[in-house]
Amino acid sequence: MHRHGAHLIDATSARFALWAPDARSVSVVLEQQPAIELLPEKDGWFTGIAPAQAGDNYHYRIDGQLQVADPASRYQPEGVHGPSQIVDVAGYHWQHPWQGRPWHEAVIQEMHVGVLGGYQGVAGQLSRLSGTGVTAIELMPVGQFPGERNWGYDGVLPFAAQHTYGSPHQLCSLIDQAHGHGLMVMLDVVYNHFGPDGNFLHQYASPFFREDRQTPWGAAIDFRRPEVREYFIQNALMWVCDYRFDGLRLDAVHAIDQPDFLVELAQRVRAAVEPGRQVWLVLENEHNQAFLLEQGFNAQWNDDGHNALHVLLTGETEGYYEDYKHKPIDKLARCLGEGFVFQGEANRHGQPRGEPSGHLAPSAFVLFLQNHDQIGNRALGERLSRLCPPAALRAATGLLLLSPMIPLLFMGDDDGSRAPFLFFTDFHDELADAVREGRRGEFAHFAAFADPDQRERIPDPNARQTFDTSRPDGHDVLAGWHGLYQQLLAIRHKQLVPRLPGSRALGAEVLGDKALSARWRLGDGSTLRIDLNLAHQAQPVALPETALRLFDSSDNAHPDSTLSPYSCVVSLLPTRQEAP
Template identity: 75%
Template sequence: MHRHGAHMLDATSARFALWAPDARSVSLQLQDQPEILMQRDSDGWFSIDVACPPGSRYRYRVNAELEVADPASRYQPEGVHGPSQLVDLAAYPWLHPWQGRPWHEAVIQEVHVGLLDGYAGVAGQLPRLAELGVTAIELMPLGQFPGERNWGYDGVLPFAPQHNYGSPQQLCALVDKAHGHGLMVMVDVVYNHFGPDGNYLHAYADPFFREDRQTPWGAAIDFRKPEVREYFIQNALMWLCDYRIDGLRLDAVHAIDQPDFLLELAARVRAAVEPGRQVWLVLENEHNQADLLEQGFDAQWNDDGHNALHVLLTDEVEGYYEDYKDRPVEKLARCLSEGFVFQGQNTRHGTPRGEPSGHLPPTSFVLFLQNHDQIGNRAMGERLTRLCPPQALRAATGLLLLSPMIPLLFMGDEEGSCQPFVFFTDFHDELADAVREGRRGEFAHFAAFANPDTRAKIPDPNAAATFNASRLDGQQVLAGWHGLYQQLLQLRARHIVPHLPGTRALGCEVLGDKAVSARWQLGNGSELRIDLNLGGTAVNANLPAARWRLFDTGADAHPDTSLTAHSCVVSLIPSGLEPS
């Protein structure tokens, strides 16, 4: 099996390989050299070895007419429609030897590189995040997308880091600096679809897709094909080995519908990294396939936990929140004691979802109050700071940062940002019109946007102003929020993280319409208990004695028999002692 793309053979020559089973001919157009006809083998691969140095620019010409970038290009200095560039990272001068951190130490901050002005801008945030108590940054997708602005999920060249974020060497420098601060670096990868502009695979490699299965983005990628599987596995290994990225978050794997590919990817990754090195693999998966979390994957983003918490905080029940409108507090209790809420139960569509997950450790689940999806997929991109009482959000933050699940923050959360995060793209002409109107049409069934005039106020994704509105410069913030995060993350690092291995849930009791009491036994035998009330009235609760309390939104003023409105009490009871 060939390696996809172009790779240096030595300091002065490279091998170029393109899988193009539908092509009659493929030529290599190399900068400042005559066009060279590539050789085809019986499996549809075109390849050739050529003398050329790193930095050379090139294109492929298919059937003597269509000029395309390398689908496995390592860099696109002029964007998706420009030439590819030969990259050699083997000689990058890494400064910080790094084996990584174990998964149970993860406190993840999700960031969008473009909103922070590229890799250099992200690097400038690292000292502050490390001091705060964050242990990992997760970069939204880097694969080359059309234009200059995009969330990253419309990428079409997944091997090529976005050109206007910085060079491949500057990405290496960001990773190296993060390691110097003790931070892991994750990258969000999109293996379930390609974006709508700049993907030419259909023209010369149509077997890459299968028309008999459709996704929201068109024909499904055909992971039955060995060449297709290799394309994405080689992509994963590129991030982890060439760039020394510490972990991957696989976007929307429910759209892949080929679990054996995921298992193969995980096995190949685990086999490729050197002994002792920590590499994290995390899924986004609406199918709630618990078995994947026992076969090479560390955890899954737990949308169930977020959705239950969001309904309790905001009382919103439209869209996918409809699945959580019936006794959301019981759904939160199930999440805290068993992981997934949906473990085979029917959704609002009448279809079963999920697998039993109560046997998995709490660290198999990534919990969050906000992320790019949950903010940006709102019509106006409002954060929770605009949607619920700050006291309730403070209480929920206590749960987020002190539960045994792995906490995920979104950029700005730690400051109590009130700035929106809005869906943005940089499409043009008919595609721009289709995306703008499609975006507004998505909200037609929401009560607030039933009127066409109201929908017309939803920001145009393609306007530069929409991107700029999502920047954090000059943001309005909640007073004291940074200190709250720092306090909670210090408590987590000192009292909870060292004892997470071996932790198991002991159950969760419903105390009221918006109140629960959750318990876990940590690995050292002590009991962690979180009493949470997101409602506006007090509820009866038999709280542990004040001397065991790690955190109390009531500043230790809670009576032992009542959990006040919008409050969180976190207690740590030593092994063998009663909570009273």
């Protein structure tokens, strides 16, 4: 199988390979050189060698007429509609030898590179994050998208790092600097669709897609085809091996109808990394396919846990929160005791969702209170810091950071940011109109936006102000929040992380409408107990007397037999001692 794209053979020549099964002819057009015809090969490939060096720009010309960027371009210095550029990432000189960190040490902060000021802006955050107790950063997708502003999920050239964020070598430098601070670097990748502007695959490689299967973004990608599978696997290998990303989070894999592709991708990545190197692979998967978490993937984002917590904290039950409005505390208890809430039960649409997950370790689940979707897909982008009492959020934060599940934060969480994070794009003309009106139409069935005049309040995704408003504001924050995160993560790293390998859930008991007690057997035989009360009234509970009290969000110096309103109490019981 050919390597997609352009690759240097030596300092003066490169090999080009394009899969174009609908094309009659393909040539590569390098600047200030005559077009060079590529040779047709079997299965729709066109390949050839041409004089070239790092930094040279080129296009492909299809059938003598259509001029396109390389779909496996490594860099687009002028955007998706400009020329591709040959890149020599191997020429970057790495400063920090790095083998990574084991998965049980993960405390991940998700970040958007653009609103933070590009790769250099993210680099400026590294020291503070490391000092807070974060052990990994996760970048929202950096694959080339149209325009200058986008969440990254509308990318059309997934091999090319977004040109407005910095050069490929600057991306290498960011990762290198992160390693110097002891931080892993993960990347969110999108293998389920391409964005609407700048993707020409339909015109010369229509077998990339299958019209008989439709997704929210159009025809599904055809993962039955080896050339298509190889395209995305080579992309994963590029990020992990060439750029030395420490992990990938695969976006919305429920839209990929060939789960064996995911298994193959995990196997190929694991086989490609050098012995001893830690690489993390994480899924977003609405189907809750537990079997994938035993097939080379470390974990899955646990939307169930988030959704139950969100309903408990805010009382909101519209949209997908409707699935959690009935006894949300029971659903949170199941999440803490078994991983997924939906393990085959029918959702609000009457469709069965999920697989049994109780046999999996707690570390197979990534828990979060917020992420880009859960904030930015709200009409006005509000964070929990504006949606629930600070004391309730403090208690939920104790659960997030001190449970054996893997905690995920969103940028600004550790400061208690109250700034919004909005949905933003940089489309133009008819596409801009369609995105703006489509965005407002999404909320027509929500009570607060049933009136068309109210929907006019929803920010225009394409307005520059929408992007600027989404920049984290270091001034509009909850008092003392950064210290809270430092305190909790210091406890996690000292008291829990050494004990996490071999942990298993012991179940959770519902104590009231918004209160529960959950227990885990840790790897050294001790028992972790978390008592949580998200109600505004006290809840009776039998608190263990012989336990080491790790954290009490109510700051109750003399705890009695009640859980204070909006409180989280975390206790560590001696080896093999059961909680009452």
